[in-house]
Amino acid sequence: MPRTWFVTGTSSGFGRKLTEQLLNRGDRVAATARRVEALDDLAARHGHRLWRAPLDVTDTTALRQAVDQAFADLGRVDVVVSNAGYGLFGAFEELSDAQIDRQIVTNLTASIQLARAAVPHLRRQGGGRFVQVASVGGQIAFPAMSLYHATKWGIEGFWESAAADLAPFGIGVTIVEPGVSRTNFGAGSAVLGAPMPEYADGPSGQLRRMLSGELPPLPAPGDPAKIAAAIIASVDRPDAPLRLTLGSDAYALATAALRDRLAALEAGRDLAFSTDADVADDVAATVAL
Numbered sequence: 001m002p003r004t005w006f007v008t009g010t011s012s013g014f015g016r017k018l019t020e021q022l023l024n025r026g027d028r029v030a031a032t033a034r035r036v037e038a039l040d041d042l043a044a045r046h047g048h049r050l051w052r053a054p055l056d057v058t059d060t061t062a063l064r065q066a067v068d069q070a071f072a073d074l075g076r077v078d079v080v081v082s083n084a085g086y087g088l089f090g091a092f093e094e095l096s097d098a099q100i101d102r103q104i105v106t107n108l109t110a111s112i113q114l115a116r117a118a119v120p121h122l123r124r125q126g127g128g129r130f131v132q133v134a135s136v137g138g139q140i141a142f143p144a145m146s147l148y149h150a151t152k153w154g155i156e157g158f159w160e161s162a163a164a165d166l167a168p169f170g171i172g173v174t175i176v177e178p179g180v181s182r183t184n185f186g187a188g189s190a191v192l193g194a195p196m197p198e199y200a201d202g203p204s205g206q207l208r209r210m211l212s213g214e215l216p217p218l219p220a221p222g223d224p225a226k227i228a229a230a231i232i233a234s235v236d237r238p239d240a241p242l243r244l245t246l247g248s249d250a251y252a253l254a255t256a257a258l259r260d261r262l263a264a265l266e267a268g269r270d271l272a273f274s275t276d277a278d279v280a281d282d283v284a285a286t287v288a289l
């Protein structure tokens with residue numbers, strides 16, 4: 001049974017691959033992008049199954065209008081994909097206030113606002129799926145990427161909580177956590193802070209030299225076409241997996257980070273228990289919350 005999808009950030013990378021594959025298999029796509037003309041070739045090939053709207057996701061009013069219009073024009077939307085995003089890199093002292101605000105609004109607030117715009121429609125139609133393209137960077141943290149990680153860890157927390165709120169309405173949530181992948185995300189779309197000499201010899205300077213081509217880039221095992229196919233296959237499953245960790249690097253980094261975190265947590269067990277109140281009933285009440 002063909003599905004209808006709403007996807008943000010479809011002009012390149014994962015969003016573009018997803019749109020291509022969905023149209024090729026006969027689904028309908030409401031594709032939004034800042035540059036909708038990047039989809040002219042797909043419009044020529046797939047005609048009415050591709051609905052397009054120009055959208056900068058940081059404009060919440062336009063975001064709501066695009067969602068409402070898509071549901072109005074297409075009748076129903078089965079899957080909403082929050083994909084648009086980019087990386088802001090550099091030590092946080094090197095970043096301007098405007099750069100920080102834009103990173104947060106694009107990667108975090110816009111995804112929350114997309115959920116707020118779409119969920120009333122999904123509830124009314126009796127269910128659906130929400131797919132959040134997050135990152136393995138929502139499970140681990142590299143230096144010189146603190147703002148990017150703040151948004152991706154933030155959206156993980158948002159969805160882990162919201163997924164439980166939405167389950168009774170038949171709305172499934174999947175957080176996609178790709179590793180480093182061959183899209184425009186690196187040298188193409190990355191935004192850098194203003195270099196400070198204090199950080200030139202550390203991870204920030206090293207990342208800057210990687211992105212400028214002075215140093216070899218990070219290995220990028222992720223194939224965007226395979227990642228798009230894995231996202232589609234996850235939606236074909238009857239129950240939404242809460243997380244899809246994609247890429248050998250993502251798997252290795254996330255398992256190592258989670259093991260380290262669990263070991264550190266367990267090492268602090270006695271300290272954690274030692275700070276409980278003395279009255280057993282109070283403790284039981286707190287744990288029950």
Ligand SMILES: NC(=O)c1ccc[n+]([C@@H]2O[C@H](COP(=O)([O-])OP(=O)(O)OC[C@H]3O[C@@H](n4cnc5c(N)ncnc54)[C@H](OP(=O)(O)O)[C@@H]3O)[C@@H](O)[C@H]2O)c1
Nearest residue numbers: 009011012013014056057084085135180181183184185189
């Ligand atoms: N590639 C990786 O290594 C990697 C790994 C983990 C997670 N991710 C995540 O994957 C998602 C997609 O990135 P990608 O790798 O496919 O990179 P990409 O090729 O640079 O694609 C990013 C897409 O997001 C769009 N976008 C950025 N800001 C936007 C805005 N304000 N409004 C609307 N669209 C906007 C871009 O549009 P324009 O063409 O107009 O700029 C582009 O279509 C991002 O959320 C990213 O954090 C990527």
